[in-house]
Amino acid sequence: MLGTRMDAAVLAQTDWDLVVIGGGITGAGVLLEAMRQPQARGKKVLLLEQKDFAWGTSSRSSKMVHGGIRYMAQGDFRLVRESLHERERLLREIPDLVQRQAYLFVVRGRQFPNRWAMAPIMWLYDAFAGIRDHQWFSKARLSQCVPQLSTAQLKGAMRYTDALVDDARLVLRVLHEAVLEGGQVCNYVQVNHLSVHHTGGFDLSVYDALNQTETTIHAKKVVNATGALADALSGTEKKVRPLRGSHLLMAHHRLPIESSLTILHPRDKRPVFVYPWMGMTCVGTTDLDHTGDLRQEADCAVEEVDYLLELMQREFPSAHITQADIVSSFAGVRPIIASGKGLNPSQERRSHSVWTHHGVVTVSGGKLTTFRVIAHDVLRTLGWIDENKQRALRDTHERLFRHDVVFPNDLGNPKKAIEFNPTFLQTLEWIVQHEMVVHLDDVLLRRTRLGNTQRNGGQEYLPKIRTVCQKYLAWDDARWQLEQARYLEMIQTHYSLPKTHT
Ligand SMILES: Cc1cc2nc3c(=O)[nH]c(=O)nc-3n(C[C@H](O)[C@H](O)[C@H](O)COP(=O)(O)OP(=O)(O)OC[C@H]3O[C@@H](n4cnc5c(N)ncnc54)[C@H](O)[C@@H]3O)c2cc1C
Known part of the structure; x- marks a missing residue:
């Protein structure tokens, strides 16, 4: 198409x-x-x-269709209001791709914002979206929802909703x-x-x-x-200040959460998300000046892995998350219009x-x-x-999406785990026929997320994927070998843990 x-x-x-x-x-x-x-x-x-x-x-964002609570704190009300209008529109128009998601903003000790500071923020946040969907969760209720969450100085959480997507x-x-x-x-x-x-x-x-x-x-x-x-x-x-943000993905069963958690990082009090996405639990993001070549894929650096793991270990001590749990990583570069004031990246x-x-x-x-x-x-x-x-x-209330484009088999549903089965292969057949696929990584890292959600990019499934690609894309054996080598090299270099961490 x-x-x-x-x-x-x-x-x-x-x-x-x-x-x-x-x-x-x-x-x-x-x-x-x-x-x-x-x-x-x-x-x-x-x-x-x-x-x-x-x-x-x-393809490397935090996958949230959201207003952004922290932009409220920065006083960027226009951005938040516009974003929330757009969120509601996308939820209405493409519910197969953009899905409402519960968030829990965790509050501990003397943290700011606390429950009382969050209440008016959330009231305004919901009002911008034209909904009323936030409530305070007590410590007991929060611990029931997320039993692995450390209870140290835990006060509770503000529950609200935003949305998830496959970007x-x-x-x-x-x-x-x-x-x-x-x-x-x-x-x-x-x-x-x-x-x-x-x-x-x-x-x-x-x-x-x-x-x-x-x-x-x-x-x-x-x-x-x-x-x-x-x-x-x-x-x-x-004008652009490139800022890198990285994420780590682990199997959902290692930290089986249903809500997205917004947690202030113990080190610098930056909000970091821990959220369910496509059958994985995802943690991110970081916020650093990116000095790498912008024409190459960005990689998650050692210090970013450490920063995100530190959060996981401090916040979910009973889950014992270690490097060995990390299935994959990805890094993206934010195109930020520089203020020129030497602000720290998150400001x-x-x-x-x-x-x-x-x-x-x-x-x-x-x-x-x-x-x-x-x-x-x-x-x-x-x-x-x-x-x-x-x-x-x-x-306008006119629809943005007017054509009947239905992706097969729940393709792109952010809440559905990617499983390699006959249905996946059927989906693949549709993709290679309709979506201008040029390379194997187009299929496994963007048309589907098999490469992000399986260890080693799903290397074990490549023989079956080869059959589909060779049939519909007319790739001979030599072309397949080139595509496979290119893909595996990409997974090793840009989507795995940095070398010193493996
Ligand atoms: C870590 C992270 C988390 C984020 N989380 C969220 C979130 O949860 N929600 C949200 O709403 N936003 C989020 N964002 C922001 C959002 O992802 C970006 O603002 C958005 O994706 C930028 O889109 P873009 O099309 O401008 O840039 P890109 O997606 O980078 O697209 C630019 C394209 O131009 C191409 N290109 C460059 N040069 C050339 C050339 N010379 N010729 C032809 N093509 C060229 C590139 O290959 C690229 O594909 C996040 C960003 C990051 C980095």
């Missing part, structure tokens, strides 16, 4: 009205909202992604919708350079990683939605920014949850909508 992948050389034969660069949630959202506008009628709109769709931050699947769902609206998408095409064309519009020098060729694509308008890499194409001074605001230079519209920052709102800001800057239309779009 994403259509057949076309080589960049073929795409270069079209004079595009708009090219969106970046296939994360921001680019996908811009493409979809652009296709929805009357201006899109008869126009040719293309999204280009240098690697796979959702390869960047949008990569959300991106794919938005892309499916955009393609059904007439947009075109292509993965593994990197935009290396943008220049203003003498007849107007832009020349995009692109590299097609599949056939290793360079070509030039022409577009009348360009949106640079490349997340943490936005500075490379914006043409302006550096930097999470809101997005849109700016223009020589006609190139760049967008970066923001959240997964607010992709629709971000897209409207981009379209306004692009001149495709005006202020009135933007206000109308913000408040």
Whole structure:
């Protein structure tokens, strides 16, 4: 349904009205909202992604469609209100992918915020969402729900709700919708350079990683939605401060929680989440300046493993969680618009920014949850909508997802464990036929989460996966060997514990 992948050389034969660069949630959202506008009628709109769709931050988030309690504390009420509106919309429209989830904000000793400080915060949080869904859990009730939680100085927890998602699947769902609206998408095409064309519009020098060729694509308008890499194409001074956040995953039975827990880390009092996701228990995140090459996958560092394990061991002493319980890790890089004030990472605001230079519209920052709102800001800057239309779009009750795209077998359900069985193989057959799969890691790390939720990336299942891939993707034995080696190397290097921890 994403259509057949076309080589960049073929795409270069079209004079595009708009090219969106970046296939994360921001680019996908811009493409979809652009296709929805009357201006899109008869126009040719293309999204280009240098690697796979959702390869960047949008497959490595904490998987929460949420307002963000801590942004309330930072006074970022606008971001929280927008996020909660969007959360409720996504819960209504795609309940198969975005699911309401109970959260427990654990309160200990003289911790701030305590029960009394949280009460008005939660009242406002619910009011923004138009629901009333929070209540105080006493220590006894909390211990009943989470018996492994340490009772040292435990006062209780504020229970509230937010939502969980498979972030990569959300991106794919938005892309499916955009393609059904007439947009075109292509993965593994990197935009290396943008220049203003003498007849107007832009020349995009692109590299097609599949056939290793360079070509030039022409577009009348360009949106640079490349997340943490936005500075490379914006043409302006550096604005993005890349901040890394990592997560560890362990089998759910090692810490069988049903609610997501928000816990202040004993070391620095940062809120860290411990939550159930796809049959695993997940802990994260960290918040550090990322100095690595942004074109490569980020890795979880030794100190991040230590930091997260320290929390698990202090908070759940009876569970005896050790490194040996960690099934996998993942790290993502937040595209944060730098305040330039030298703030510590967690104090930097999470809101997005849109700016223009020589006609190139760049967008970066923001959240997964607010992709629709971000897209409207981009379209306004692009001149495709005006202020009135933007206000109308913000408040509209019209559906964002209008096409009947049903992923098979609960694919992307954040509350369903991934099991390797005949149904999984059936799902795989659907994926390789409909979702522009290029590499094995596209299938196992983003179209499904087998690679994240099984030890060694599910290496033991590869022989059966090979049969499906070879049948539908026409991979010969040599190609399979290359794909398998590439995938296992990726799992070892970027999704396992850092070397000194194994
Ligand atoms: C640890 C962590 C936890 C988070 N948790 C949450 C959460 O729970 N809820 C929430 O709402 N938000 C969360 N966020 C924020 C959210 O994930 C990001 O804001 C969002 O995913 C950014 O999307 P994006 O499309 O802007 O960037 P990306 O997803 O990084 O997409 C940019 C894309 O552009 C591509 N690209 C770059 N350069 C080029 C080029 N030259 N040519 C072609 N393509 C290019 C990249 O390959 C990439 O795929 C979290 C972020 C992190 C890091």
